[in-house]
Structure formats: C-alpha cells, structure tokens
Amino acid sequence: MPHTRYIIGFTFLGILLACRDQPEPTRVTPGSGRIILNDSTIKAGDSLSLRIQLSDEQNIYTLVWRDLAASTCFAIRGKDTILEISPFLTGNAGQKHLYLTHSGEPIDHQSIMIQPGPPSNYIESYLGPKTILFASKESSMLVMIPTDQYLNPVSKGTEVTVKEESGESDQQLSYTTRHGYAAHLINSSEHAGRRIFGGFTTNAGTIQQDLLVQSGWPVSFQLVADEYFPFADGRSVTKFSSEVLVDRGDNPIKDGTLINLSVYEGELLIGHFTGKTVNGRVSFHVLNPGHPCLRTYIALSTSGQKSNPISINYDEYQIRLVVRYNQDLKGIHVGPVQGNLGQLVPEGTRVTLEIFGNEILEIVEEELIKGEVFFSISKYMLPSGSYTATVSVLGVNEMITLEILGE
C-alpha cells in the first residue's frame, strides 16, 4: 500500500481541521445599561414605551418585568432599544419592577406605578345583615368596591354616593374610598319595612340592595273571646282572637311571632297553648271544660308582654230529656233531648240504656239522631214483669219503670 501514509496523513489533517476552534465573534464583557422611563406613573391599560440603553451591542441582556408571582422577560440586544409594553401587562394596577439583568446580576432597576383607572360599569357591593330589628341597636353595612375597567379597585379618595329609599324619607350620603372600599353604616330605623340602597359614582353603580327592617316585639295587646259556650260541655270550643299586634312603633309584628295562651282554673295553671301570628293577629281554639268551673285565659308574647285576662264561668250543662215506654212498639223512645237553650243536642251524642230486674239485665248504647233515639226491647225476650230502665245522656239520668206483659 504505497499511498497508506498519504491517506493517514490527510486523515489526521482532516481531524485537526475539524477539531480546530472556530473563531468566535469578539465578545465584550457586559458593562452597564439603563432603563429610561418617560413617566414613573401610568394609568392601568395604558401602553408603555421603554428605552433601554446598553454599553455594548454584542451581549444579550434581559429585561425582567416583575409582577406579584409572575414575571415577563424580554431579551434585549443593541445599544439603544425602544420596547413597547402592551396593555396586557399594564392592565393590572400596582407597583411593577423592571430589572435590566445580565447573568443574574441586575444592572439597572426602575419601578413604575400603574394607577387604577376611573370607576367603570359595576360597583361590587355587599349588604349585610339583610334584616335588622326595628328601633334596636342592630345595624347593617353596605360595603362598596368600585373597580376600573380592568377590575382593579379604584384609587383612594374616589367619591361614592349612597342613596336610600325607605318610602318615607330618602337619604343621600357621600363617602370616599379608603383601602379599596367605601362602607356605609345603616342604623335601625323608627319604622319597620323595606329599605332600598344603591351606591354610585360618576360612571358606575351598585346593584340594588334591599334591607328589611323587621318590626320589634309586640307591646301589650287585647285578647277577645269571639265565640264561646259558657257551659261545662267538653265538646264545645271557646274561640279567642287578638287585635293586630304591634310593636312600640305601631308596626304590625311579623307573621309567625309566637304567642302563648295560659289557661288557669282559679289559681291553677291547667293548660298552655302556643299560636303564631298571621296578618298580625293570633287566635286560639280551646275546648270547654267537662265540669263547671271558672277559667281565666291570658295570652303572653315571648318578649313578656301580656294581654288582658279573660275570665269565663262555665256552668253545669243542663239538658231536658223525655223518656217514654211504648207498649205497642215494645220499646223505649228517648227524645227530644234538648240543651239549656232548647236546642237539640248535637248529632251523635251517645245515649246509654240500662235495664234492671234484680240485677242488670241489659246495657245498650245508641247515638241520637235529630235529638231522638228508639231502643227496641222486644229482641231481649224479657219475661213479663216489672223492670227499671235508666237512660243516661251527657251525664243526665232518667229512670222509668217498664211493665212487660205476657203475649
């Protein structure tokens, strides 16, 4: 192989050429640079023009736009560069920092304050509590947070006006924002009802906020026995109702307010009922006692206000009872059974018949229909003789003698 040495020689030469260091462009050691800002304060969303001057043209520098937990970086090369910052970055208000860096070392630092724009469109508002008690120490608060079009809370000192409509007097108050918000304190009013609030600035407003001022506790009230039957008839009902309950500002108290009714017999508390107000009134239906007595009824609100006491004397319930023995029909006719007023006793009243000889022979119970009932005794196959029959209705007994004759 006569050419072997040439092949080897050229190969080595090739390797040497390939491995030779490529000439690099002359690098200048990074020097100084500066960021030039026309203005240190701009409005949110404004475009921003930066001028960056560097001491050399070769090196790449980095401009860092620092914002909260995020940064945007721009590679800068050239002695004099104009950089346009878009509203994408300037929309978020607050202080931003600009660092011109090289290899992790800040060369220049500038900061720019982005001020929020004017209030725009909608003012965030929070009203709470939504209900307060009439003429009390309770109060509510309307918090308003006006924002600009980029949703930044507006600058300190922005005027916000609060208007109120409550049906009787309208109010208007102005506040200036501090710490990003304005707060309107609402105290309880003398009248219960709905109060409407709204806040506004020159270009923006809140949504309507409603506050309900609830009536207070009822003051003392009158209770009336609307319907009653003053006899010791356990089936009858005494009906009570109140006038419209009002608080001390004459506001009808709210529906659903609990009122208690206490029932006394003499000094003894024998019953306790609870009712709720509907349309400002409360009513109770209480069964009559089954025995003659004097009852006193007193209604009591949960705040401790009492109604007038109502006393009703329940007399013994008197009835007239006619009992006849009908020899032909072989039965006992009971009726008419009438009450004190001559009225027929209610349908379905139970009538008990007991027939005695030397011992009790039969006990039968029937219901009155239109004040009468007929007991047929032929079916009992009583032997002829004399018997005593007792008819009992509503605690009243009537006794007759039966003479049963043979067929």
Added chain:
Amino acid sequence: MKKTHRRIIVHVTTIFVIALIVGLFGQIWSYFKSGATFSELKAIDEELWKVYDPVTTWDSAGLAEGLPMDHFTREDVEQAYLRAWHSLHLAGRTGNLELLEDYFSGPCLQHLRHLLNGDDEFFTERVNLKHNIRLNLFSLDRQVVAFTDSAMHAVVRITNGVTDQLLLHNHSEESFEVIMTLDDGHWKVRHMSHLQSTDRAMNDAPHSISGIRRNLKGVNYYPSASPWFSFWTDFDTLAIAEDFELIKELELEAIRIFIPYSTFGKNQVDQVYLQRLNQLLNLAVSFDLLVVPTLFDFPEGYQINHYTQTRRHLIEVVDRFQDHSHILAWDLKNEPDLDFEVYGQSTVLEWLKLMIATIREIDPSKPVTIGWSKPTSAHLLADKLDIISFHFYGQPSHLVTQTDALRQKVDPEKPLWLTEFGKSSLNSFFFPGGVSEAEQAAYIQNVLFYAQKAGVNSNFVWTLHDFQRIPGGVFGWKPWIRKAQKQFGLVNAAGIRKKSAQVILDQEQISDTRNSWTWLIKPFYFTCLLVLFLAVMLARRISKGYF
C-alpha cells in the same frame, strides 16, 4: 370409578386455581385502581401547607370599621390568606393554576390567571417571609374583611427555565391592600392591590470584632453512645456531665455541638428538644464551657420554598437562647459548600445570606460563622460573618499556604477558626490506609503546629469520643467509611484516652513532629503478607501437581 374420582379432583383443583388467580388479579387490580386513603390525603394536605410558615403579625393600632374581629375568625382569615399566597407561589413554580381557585375569587383570580398564563420560558419563584396585617374592615355580617399587609418581606427568584440561568434574586419590601370575602364558608382573596414595593437591603452586616474570643481550644462534641441524631433522642445528662468533666480535664474551653434540623421539628420546633438543649447549656455553665451550636444540621433544602420553614426554625431556636451567657457564637451551617454540587452555589449562598440576616435580627449580640468544609471555600460570605471558620483534614503542611491564600481574600483582622480537624485511628486488618493512634496523635500535633503558624486563632478538634455506633443515614453503608468515622476520638470507645488526648492537653507547647514509626507496622500489612504466603503455598502445590 377411580377414573371418575381423578376427574373430579382435577376439575376441582382447576376451578380452585382459576379462582385463586382471578382473586389475586382482582386484588392487584383494585390496589392499583384505589385512590389515596383519607389519612394519606390529609397527610399530603398538611404537608403541602406546613412548608409555608412565614412570620405573621396583626397590628392592632387604629380602629377598624365594622365589628371587632374575634380570635377564631382572625385565625381563619390568616390561614386562608397565607394559603392563598402559598398557592400563588406554587402556581408560579409549577404552572398549575387549579389550586388558586380554592383561595382566590373574582377579579383577583382573573388577574392571576392572566399573569400566570404568560411566558413559560421564565421560571419565577416567590416567597413571603413576613406578613404584617392591619385590619381595616370586618363587615357587620362577617362576610367581608379588608386589611393592609404592609412591610411584607418578599423574595423573588427568576431563572430561565430553558438554560437554568439565574436572572434575578431579589429581596423586597411590599405592601398590599387586600379584600377577602366569605364564599361558601371559605375566605377567599377577591381584591389585592399592590401598593408599593421597594428593594430590601438585608441587615447582614458583621459586628465589631473586638469582643470575639480568640485563642480558644475546643472540641466537637457527641456522646460516645449517642452520636448525631441520637444525641438528642437518647439524651443522657449524666453521660454529658461526665464528658464535660473529661473536656475540662483536657483543658479545653469550648465545645461545638450540632442541632439537627429535622430532629428538632423543622419549623415546628419541639419544645422537648429545646428543653434538652437548655439542659446541655446549663451543664456547660456549671462546667464553665463555652458552646458553639451549629444550626441546620441535615437541612431538607436551600431553595426558596424552604425559606419560611428554615427561617421559622432559626427564629424559634435562636430566640430561645439569645441571652444565654455561654453561647460563644452561632455556627449557621456545617459544611454548606459540600451542597453546592446538588443545589447550586448561588442557591445555597442566597439561603445563607437570608439566614445571616435573620439571625442578626434576633440575636445581634452574638458572632456568627459558617463552618466551611475547607479553607478554599471560607472566603465566601466572609464580609457578612464575624468569624471565618473552616475545617481541615488534609496534609498539615498545606494548612499554612491555604490559610495564607484565604487571608488574601478576607478581612485580615477577622478571627480565623479551625472548627474541625482530626484523623481516624482505624487500623484494620481488612482495609488499607490504617492509622495507628500514634499517627493520629502526630497528625493532630502537626495540624495544631501549622495552624498556630498560620495564625489560626481557635481550634476545635474532631472529636472527643470514638463512637460505639454510627447512624447509617449519615455515612452510608460502606464499612471502611463507617468504621473510620467511629474512631476519630481523643478517647476510645472503652473510655481510655488515646495519645491524641495528650497532644490536645499539651498544645500550648506544640511543635511539629515526624510521623510515628508505627506507620511501618499495620494490621493490613499482615493480612497482605498472609494472603501472599497462602498464594505462594498454593502455587507451589499446584506446581507439584497436588491438584
């Protein structure tokens, strides 16, 4: 009949095996399909939030509008606010914005999505070290809260995600006006206005060096039976008292001890361990020993996300003992330069700078140092430290040149401390490089001689005891390393002083010395000779045809 039986057995066995396989497969399938258990999720959740632990104060000056805030609501608001920031930090670091929805709402959430959805090329890490909250409003219905977070200390680090090049590491003092609302029972940040921020210079300037003790003789200390982590877990005051007596007998004036970061409870420092440290310091008082506590032994990381945790740990430990008369100096970190390779030099140095500034805030009266692993690293942050300290395990004669080189780079007036030096007296039959006790003593004598020559002011020998056992987590599994680490002591595991103890005792009249003749006789050489002898015997037998 037999055939039928056999068939039945085969079929039953087949069915059983198939059922077993299906059951096993089902178990494996359900295991991989099952999600995390509640306790696992809770642990993950707790771990996620525990790492962010900034110092938060509530400024009670001035009257806020609305209701006075009760303690429970304040805790709720504070926790939600801090978690909001942490979720923002995580979003900046990971690019995952989902977590933001739990702690931000409305316009603020929109702004943040807008900001964080930007450039992926640059990697922004941020952490707030301190919050100072002043309440402005707590609405009457307890649904809106507004406050100013002023003088917030924030750290921002921006790197190029592609090249990993650091673009900015910046400390700033920032103020925010924040409005939070109660959404479905959770406080969320609805508005956050960035009022102002200024670059923050850290107060990390060193003290006047006149008050710092020089010419101290000391020792690195662990008890013989419980070195490293077990020092604190198996704390034994009797053993420590005996050791302190021994240290005094060796005419040493100071000890260097280590505070393991995880054992002490990281940011939630365990009071039990603080109490034990207090007991040790009280013992040091009774024996008139000065103490150099070395903080952050075995930290979990130096990155920005560890800042609040480590800072809280530092505050808790240093604040408790800042007035202690027998703490000589705080050694901030043991050999941080060994972590440069893993975490990056700038990351470690920035963390150290922050910790120096923090320790100066809490305890401005005590000197601060860092125990660099070698003199060639000790110039780092020298302008911020009161004492330049380093370790040396090399050739004694090199100490002078290396110290001279260091002196060129640092303030020559600053004290130079040699906080670790020594040699293991492991002289094993099985491992080469054995050192006799006489050689160990000669090495220590030479280091002391050259240290004196180099103008090193104080020295702390490594270590008082040989150890009975070495924790595996510290030195790995290799027996030649573990065994060597056991035998660096001045006193052996049986409690008998080695020759090196006498050298330490006599160090006032130190001179250089030649290596002891014992280097000629090493157990390992006998092992080599024995192996050689056996090999020759074997060769001869082979040559004679015995095999």
